[in-house]
Every structure is written in C-alpha cells, then in structure tokens.
Amino acid sequence: MTTRKKPEVWKKDSSFCPGCGHGIVIRLIAELIEEMGVKSRELHAVGCACNLNGCWNDPQLQCPHGRAAAVAVGAKACEPDDLVFTYQGDGDAYVIGLSETMNAGYRGNITSIIINNNNFGMTGGQMSWTTLPGQTTTTSKKGRDALKEGEPFKGPELLSQFENVKFAARGAVYNPAEVNKTKALIKKAFELQMSGEGYGVVEVLCGCPTNWKMSPVDSNKWIEDAVTRYYGLGIIKDETAKILKEAI
C-alpha cells in the first residue's frame, strides 16, 4: 500500500460530514496544485464549500452566494499568472449564481469546479435545480414535480454552447476509478486556464449522505445507479488539444 502525502496547500482538516463528496474533490484539487507547481487563488461561495474556510494556504476568498465566478473574473484580470478557480455547489453555481456562472463562461479565463449533490446541502437539503424528478427534499416533500418545478439542470452542457468555453466535463467520485478520472478532468481544465485560452468547467457528482438520509455506501450506489442516468459522465466539450499543444 502506498500512502499519499498531504499536499502543502492544504492547511488543516475540513469539517465535511463523513462520506461527503466535497472532501474528495478538494483533495484532488490540492494534489493537482502541488503537482502542477502553480500558485492558486481559491474562491468559494456559500454552501458546504464554506467548510474550506481557513483550510487553504494559498490566497482564499469566501464570496457572496452565487457570485464567486464574477469575483474570480475580477481577480484573474489583475493576476493573470495565478490559477484562479471557483469551488461552488450546484445551488450556488446554477441556481442563485446562474447569471455569474454563464457570464464567466461567456468570456472569462477561469476554471469552475462545481459540486453537484442534487440539493442545497448547507441549509438542510432543499430542492435544487439539479434535484432529480421524484426526489424528495425539504421543499419538495412529495418528490420533485419536474413538470411544475423544472427538469434536472445540466450546467456544463449549457455552458458548452459558448465559444469561449473550451472544456466542459462531468466527473464523479463514487469509486476509485471515477476519482482518478475526475482528477484527470480537473487537470485538463487547469492546464487550459494556465495556457490563457478560455474557460473550463468540471462538475462533479457527489453524495450528501446527511441530507439524503442515506449511508455513504448507499449514497455512492444511488449516484452510480440513479444520478448518472440524468447526468452523463465524461467530456462534454474539449477543444484543448490544439491549444495545449501550441502552449507546449
């Protein structure tokens, strides 16, 4: 067995619930920052991402709910050599912050990492635009009625319509193979940003065992069996081949 070194950028233990997907994704990001040898600027908005407060050794900022992408565009304009990324929940990025997310994709040169756990985790499990049809939450107690309340929202697919979006993908972390694939997706999005050529987004399907009222194991199984039926995994748009080759 090999033990993996804790990345330097990671300052102290976070306080995510046991079995939460957030902890895995932020770990992947921390590893990549170390492996790529870049200086990062981490911007998270409001949601369980707030558990990152005080956990990052590089510059870190907690932004208003939904606005992290706009704050990131401002920071990137002033520090173009830094790896500026947002770390947001689905509610933050696709519901209240939809406008900022779309506008960052439309013309920004940042990376958005979006944790899709099908609900508003931090506030106790309300319906999100990503909630599956029939899924019960505290504001859809009888199950989400997709006809009245909307179909599951596909952020990376929507973003991929913009010319400026060069990379859009969806990963998951319900088993080790998917964890490794997700790391490769995030790496590509980061490399794209460092080449200065456009916007990249990686959404990651994550479990929220606490609000789903499932065990971590059942959460993973539910993602694999049910959630991936609505949210296909893998690359949605990739125009990095030419860009990254030229950059090398």
Next chain:
Amino acid sequence: MAKELLKGNEALAEAALRGGCTFYSGYPITPQTEVMEYLSDRMPEIGRTFIQAESEIAAISQVMGAAWTGEKALTSSSGPGVSLKQEGISYIAHNNFPCVILNVCRWGNGLGSLDSAQTDYNRETRGGGQGDYRCIVMAPASIQEGVDMMYDAYDVAEEYHNPVVILTEAMLGQMIEGVNLPEFKPVKKLGLIRPYGRAGKDYMEKYAVHYNRMVDELERWESIQTEDADYVLVAFGMPSRVCTDVVSILRGKGEKVGLIRPINLWPFPFKAFEGIRPKAFITVETNETGQLVDDVAIAAKKSGAGDVPVYCLATHHECADEEAVLDYFEKVKSGSVKERY
C-alpha cells in the same frame, strides 16, 4: 381555542396564511428556512401559490408581480438574502403595492453568522433600497405577538398601500412557545393599484400625504413604569424581554426604572417619550455599534428632553442577559461609562 406549541418560523408562516396570504416566493437561508419549508406543502394543500425562487432577487420580483395582480404576497429571508431584496422593495414601495416581508434577523455584515441579532435595524427602518421611502416595520417580542402582527399585516399593508416588514430575530424564529392561532380570514383580491407616477410635483404631493398618514397613525409601543422613572431602558424584540425582567428586579430594589418597548420600529414611537424626563435613557441592542440609540436621541430631543444623556449597551452577537443589563445600569449610575449623546 387551545394553545399549541409552535416554532416561531412555522407559527408566523401559518399566521400569514390565516391572515390572507395567497402567494409566497422565497429562497432558503438559515435561520428563516422553516418558513418556506412549511409553506412549500401547506400552501398547495389549501389552494394557494408557493414558488421556490432561484434567488432572493427573483423572489421579491415575483412578489412584486403577485402584488400587482392584487394577491396578498409574502417573502421571507435573513441576512444577505434581505439585502438582495432591497431593489425590489424600493420598486414595490414606489408602486404603492402592499406586501409583507419577513426578516428573521441573523448577525452580521457580509455572510455574517447564524447568531440571533438586531443588526438590520437601520436598514429596515430607513427604507433600505434606493430612494426615499419607508417600510412599515413591526418587531415582535414573542411568537404570539409575531403571529398577531403577521395576521394583521395584510390589513395594514393594504390600508396604507405600503410594504410591511416584520423584523424578528433568529432566536424568535427558532424557539418554541405556546401560541393561539387565529381563524382564517376571508380572502379578498385587491383591484388594480395606481402608482403615484414618477418624479414631479404631483408625485411629491401624493407621497407626502401617504407618508404623513403612516407617521401620524402607526406609532406603536409598550411603556412599562416610565412615568416616574429616573432611568428609562429602551429595547425591542428579545432584549426587551430581558429588560422587562430587569425593570422588576430593579424596582424591587427601590430603583425607579422603566422601559419603552417600540413595537413598530417605523414609524418610531416618538409619542412614548412625551412627558417623561428621566436622568438617562439606556438602549439595549444586539448589534455592534448601536443603532436604536440614534432614534432614542432624536426622540429625547423631540420630546424636550434633549439634554438627557442617552447610553447604549450593544451586546454584539448575543442577546443581553439580566446580569449584563444590571451591570451596565450600575456603570451608568456610577458614571463609569460614557453616554452616546
């Protein structure tokens, strides 16, 4: 009817329905979320409209749309969420639309914290959005009082054609007390409301009449033993409950102390200060810098007690307890703290 044990947020949500609320739009935020969680299935159950909005900006905009069609519309939020509603509230006020906004106040600037607080006093009592308007602001000190206010809030909003803000606190939203829920009122849809128009003499004249009527008719407060008081405490909401106890403790020790409890925060109860001339006024507030204290100084001046010193005990993100108020009172008496005005 028998009293029921209810959580503040849920009690106020039910009271809104019984008072006639037919439309709700909101977005989750702690410590208010139970209001919308409760209404999300309760409203469809009784044939009323519930929308989970994509943001607080959308929620207040949907309230504006609903109010325009004559519905009795409600939104609720806290902290940064209420800030996002301000543009919409300004538009609603400008159009003379009645509606109700519930702010379950949490502490802080920016994201703040989930602590119970009164840090939004200034914003709520000064209109809050662009321009020069006021919301009628009501601040309950118990869940029952909040229920009663909410029950009548649409009558007030429609009588004065003005938005009503009910300002509670995290503690009042989260705690459980015994309450009597009133019966359902019959619901009547309003007809089309005509705004006073845009800038100009006509607008000014009409708004002046509108404003003066609210100021003249809507002062509400409770005075406890103020007539002979040497020291008058001023507090609303949760701190006022503590101050009520402090008054009896100090009266028991022979100190002549009283309390003014503003019930409506706007219009401010200036009449409560008429005819009293204590040695000092002392505000007790759950915030950082003191906000109510400014209005108390203005009230003292207006009532001819402008030379009476006004002190402020601001207890940050925790509601004052009896000990804190008693301790501060001793300091005022001994001259070891400085007055604000």
